[in-house]
Amino acid sequence: MSVDDDYVPVCDRSDLEAEGRTVVQQDGRAVALFYHEGEVHAVDNRCPHMGFPLAEGTVEEGVLTCHWHHARFELQEGDTFDPWADDVQTFPVAVDDDTVYLDPDPEPTVPPATRWRNRLADGLQENITLVQAKAVIGIDDAADAAEQSDPGTGDGADGFRTPLKTAVDFGTRYRASGWGRGLTSLSYAAELYPALSGRDRRRAMFAGVRAVADAADDEPPRFRQHAFDNRELPADRLKSWFRENCEVRDADGAERTLLTAVETLPPAEVVELLVAAATDHLYMNASHTLDFVNSALATLDHLGWDDHAAAVLASTVPQLTDATRSEELSSWRGPVDVAALCFDAHDDLEELVAAGAGRTWDEPDGFVETLLGDDPEAIVGALRDAIAAGATRRELTDAVARAATRRVAYFATNNEFADWNTVHHTFVYAVAAHELAGRTDATELYRACFDGAVSIYLDRFLNSPRAPVPEAEPGRDPETVRSELLDCFDEQGGVNRAARLVAEHFECGGDPDDLTAVLGRGLLREDADFHTLQNVSAAVRRFDALDDAAERRLALVAGARYLAAHTPTRREHEQTFSIATRLHRGERLHEAE
Ligand code: FES
Structure with missing residues (x-):
């Protein structure tokens, strides 16, 4: 027979038959050859699980078993019986006379980008972190290789977008309780991505994917509702329906209304709906509701509104309908009824905004210090005055975020460790409110300023004594x-x-x-x-x-x-x-x- 030019001679068939197995080096890679049931088989010698030499494994009835963690592989094509181990690469072989040849660089049957995307889906489904990590790395590597071979022709299936999209599709479908910590972790890992260098970008996507898989593990899937057939519903009607359904914790009704809004309203008006419902009660879910809505919207910036808004935003509904409402907490009711202070301010918002129309706010000296003070009436009063003086949502959420940042920066380490999260929650709430102010001019967003500032007030003892001002040594490298x-x-x-x-x-x-x-x-x-x-x-x-x-x-x-x-x-x-x-x-x- 004639052997294809791509094949190279690697060993004698008779020797292999006598030994049963051998290892050859090809292009710096170790390949294990087996003689089994009259056939020659070649596989990458490194077990795809953790690299144990497969030449030391056992072959019986067409199954190769690795001796380290006992992963099993179908010997002919390399498919694993154990998904946590991954499939092993095989190499085509040919025998001519007494010589064994193999093709050391076979054309993949599936393009690498597709193969790794499928593996990522497997890793998410089975919640196998090694498979997730390998897939994230493989996807990024395939994208780099495609870019190098044909610059500028990427189709968007890159090391950032593919893991993000795959994990969002998975997380919004397979977690009945919807958008939670897993998807928020993914979203905020994605937001960190541009600040990272080199391999840390892969680590970020791995961290996000891992969090999504972990959050969905053993959870029932989510069944999505449908939008209403009536596409003529006005925005204010949809907004009031959505809020009413959230108010009575009717997740299905809220979701149908929201999906109708997604299909019929511009994005800014949908954001207004969400912000209104997320601030109808105080500091919902100890900051998480507003923050998770913000993270969902940030994710849509990367994935695109048209194709993903329905699935992503529908998954945030349980955050709104099932949330703890801080006015129900004793800490918001006594010794000072700060909840009542907030609600009174909410009630006056239209009037305050009308007073500030056309005015330009100059932030008074010491404004942030007032927000950090110990007089809740003065804090709420300062915010009211600011709105009446024309403070925009961006300006006021920014001031609250600056105050909330200080609570973390000044956190006293003699507090209980768990209290790090008390100041942390206020901080992320305030940052989320500020970011949402870049998406909507909803009057309701001012309510997050009152909630956030009151939470800063409630955290005041955690800065007592405040952490020392860092004494920086100048002139260092x-x-x-x-x-x-x-x-x-x-x-x-x-x-x-x-x-x-x-x-x-x-x-x-x-x-x-x-x-x-x-x-x-x-x-x-x-x-x-x-x-x-x-x-x-x-x-x-x-x-x-x-x-x-x-x-x-x-x-x-x-x-x-x-x-x-x-x-x-x-x-x-x-x-x-x-x-x-x-x-x-x-x-x-x-x-x-
Ligand atoms: S290294 Fe082979 S099964 Fe773990």
Whole structure:
């Protein structure tokens, strides 16, 4: 017979038959050859699970079993019986006389981008982190390879958008309770993406995908409602129906109304609906409702409104209908009835906005300090005055966010550890309100200023005593400072040191983009929980949104302090990511290979 030119001779058939197996090196890669039931088979010698040499495995009745974790593979095509292990690559072989040939570089039967996208779907479905990591890396690598071979012809199936879209499609379909911590983690990992460098971008998408899979694990799927057939319903009617259904916690009615709005109204009016319902009650779900709505909308910026708004926004409905309402909490009712203060201000909003129409607000000196004070009536009064003086939603949410940032930046470490999340929640609420102000001019958004400011008031003891002002040593090398900051996240108790290093980085003129990239690295090498990811992402987004140098510094001080308080972790997922990276590169993972 004649053997194709692509094939190369690798061993004698008779030797292989006698030994039963052998390993040959081809293009720096080890290939295991087996003689089984009269046939020759060739597979990548590295087990796709964790790299154990498959030549040391057992072959019986057409099944190759790896000896490390006992993953099994159909020997001819390499398909695994055990999805956590992945399929093993096989190589076509030919035998001529007594010589075995193999094709060391076979054309893939499925394009790599498609194969990895399918594997990502498997990894999400089975909640297998190694498969998720390998798929995220494979997708990004395939996108890089496509771009290199044909620059500028990408079809959008890149290392960012494909994992995001695949995980959003999965998370909105397979989690009955809808948009929650998993999808919000994914969204805020995606928001961090531009601030990251190199492989940290893959880590970010892995963290997001992992969170979505974890949140959906063992959850029943979600069945979506349909929009009403009547497409002539006016915006104000849809808005009032939506709020009424949320009010009585009727998720189905709210969802049908919202889907109708998505199909018939411009995006800004749909956002208004959501913001209105998310602020009809106070500080809903301890900040999460408004923040999750914000994260869902941020995700639509990347995926596109037309194709994804219905699925994404419908999944936020349980956040609105099932939420805890803070006016029901004793802390909002006594010793001062701050809930009543908020509701009174809500009632007067139309009047206050009318008074401010056409006016330009100059933020009074000490406005943020007033918001940080211990007089709730003065706080609410200052906000009322601001609206009546023409403060826009952007201006007022920005002021509240600056005050909320201080609560994290000044958090006293002698508090109970859990109280980090008390100030954290207020911070992310305020940041979300400010970001929503970029999407809608809804009057209701002012209500988030009152809620946010009252939450800042309720958190006041957590800044007592306030953390020391970081004393920055000037004239240091920024790279050294960044390296020390990463070291700081390696030890417990580095909260104030992290703040000092951030301040020093600014003091010595380091590039802030390098600093945010290092914060991202410090975050993503950890088993960061939902709140830590949410916090660092909010700090970086806040940093990007600000102009004032001192405020920008404070935003990153807040994020660095929170991160330092929650590190180091076991870094279990970093280990998984590292294994996946090395497997993808074809590196040896096991000494015996
Ligand atoms: S099953 Fe082969 S390395 Fe785990």
